[in-house]
Amino acid sequence: MKIIDGKKISIEVLDEIKASVSHRVENNLKIPHLAAVLVGDDGPSQTYVNSKIKACNRVGFQSSLFKFDKSILENELINEIQKININNNIDGFIVQLPLPNEINQENILNEVSPYKDVDGFHPINYGKMALGIDTFLPATPAGIIELIQRCNIDLKSKKCLVIGRSQIVGRPISILLSQNKIFGNATVTVAHSKSDNLKQLCLESDVIISAIGIPEFIKGDMIKLGSTIIDVGISRVDDNSSEKGYKIVGDADFKSVSEKVDYITPVPGGVGPMTIAMLLKNTLKACSLND
Numbered sequence: 191m192k193i194i195d196g197k198k199i200s201i202e203v204l205d206e207i208k209a210s211v212s213h214r215v216e217n218n219l220k221i222p223h224l225a226a227v228l229v230g231d232d233g234p235s236q237t238y239v240n241s242k243i244k245a246c247n248r249v250g251f252q253s254s255l256f257k258f259d260k261s262i263l264e265n266e267l268i269n270e271i272q273k274i275n276i277n278n279n280i281d282g283f284i285v286q287l288p289l290p291n292e293i294n295q296e297n298i299l300n301e302v303s304p305y306k307d308v309d310g311f312h313p314i315n316y317g318k319m320a321l322g323i324d325t326f327l328p329a330t331p332a333g334i335i336e337l338i339q340r341c342n343i344d345l346k347s348k349k350c351l352v353i354g355r356s357q358i359v360g361r362p363i364s365i366l367l368s369q370n371k372i373f374g375n376a377t378v379t380v381a382h383s384k385s386d387n388l389k390q391l392c393l394e395s396d397v398i399i400s401a402i403g404i405p406e407f408i409k410g411d412m413i414k415l416g417s418t419i420i421d422v423g424i425s426r427v428d429d430n431s432s433e434k435g436y437k438i439v440g441d442a443d444f445k446s447v448s449e450k451v452d453y454i455t456p457v458p459g460g461v462g463p464m465t466i467a468m469l470l471k472n473t474l475k476a477c478s479l480n481d
């Protein structure tokens with residue numbers, strides 16, 4: 191069994207980005223600038239935004255945080271986004287999700303300039319992604335592809351099961367892995383909560399990409415020997431032995447599946463760290479497109 195070390199690979203990616211920033215500085219080119227829009231005081235959202243800002247500092251990017259009270263109205267938020275769209279100093283920005291229930295998420299994401307949409311969620315970029323046209327790929331699927339490529343895992347003609355069909359993970363990764371690209375050419379099946387015979391689908395698969403968010407759902411007896419598991423799920427479960435009183439686990443029951451897999455991404459330390467690295471890579475790309 192080989193552990194796909196997302197933490198180590200994400201550091202490699204961040205170091206490459208840092209080297210590109212140094213190169214830009216030497217050549218008097220603009221320093222990439224990533225901004226984040228945060229609405230309300232949701233704890234996990236604040237933590238995610240802080241990690242993104244920390245990663246910007248690490249690679250030498252500029253960063254900005256636009257923080258708004260949860261009472262902000264949808265049209266006021268749209269106004270703020272339009273101001274960021276025309277701010278030439280900012281190359282890319284993200285709107286941290288989820289937004290308060292009163293605000294229509296789709297309306298907001300549609301307002302982000304496609305040129306600054308480093309999350310790849312704008313319909314124009316999402317459409318380009320589906321068509322196989324070069325664009326900003328959503329960060330988590332992009333991170334999965336980067337892991338697969340850097341570990342020299344060839345998916346050509348492999349049976350690949352994606353469990354989950356969310357707009358941010360399951361749907362885009364299923365589209366990407368079926369494309370005729372160097373990282374793709376897999377035979378992809380997408381499963382979701384209405385799928386029957388999930389165990390049978392898993393047993394037939396060479397590669398399983400799981401993004402459902404149910405702790406330790408995939409057990410060793412559900413997978414075939416020599417398969418690969420890319421575990422996107424992140425769940426908190428009670429753990430009295432930990433100081434915090436909880437631990438983070440993935441969708442796969444690591445203990446039982448690790449006895450059968452060839453490759454596996456651990457949780458934490460697998461797909462998670464790659465997501466931020468790929469967001470920064472998209473920001474570097476957005477900045478370079480303006481050179």
Ligand code: NAP
Pocket residue numbers: 330353354355356357358359360381382383384385388401402403404422423424425461462463465
């Ligand atoms: P989501 O929007 O809640 O989607 C979950 C998907 O799982 C849905 O398509 C759902 O099916 C499917 N599902 C739920 N129960 C199932 C079951 N019993 N069998 C088969 N499919 C089932 O979640 P998400 O945003 O994609 O996130 C999924 C997980 O990945 C979460 O744990 C999240 O925290 C984690 N995540 C990690 C990263 C990272 O950087 N590592 C990034 C994003 C998300 P239906 O469509 O039928 O409801």
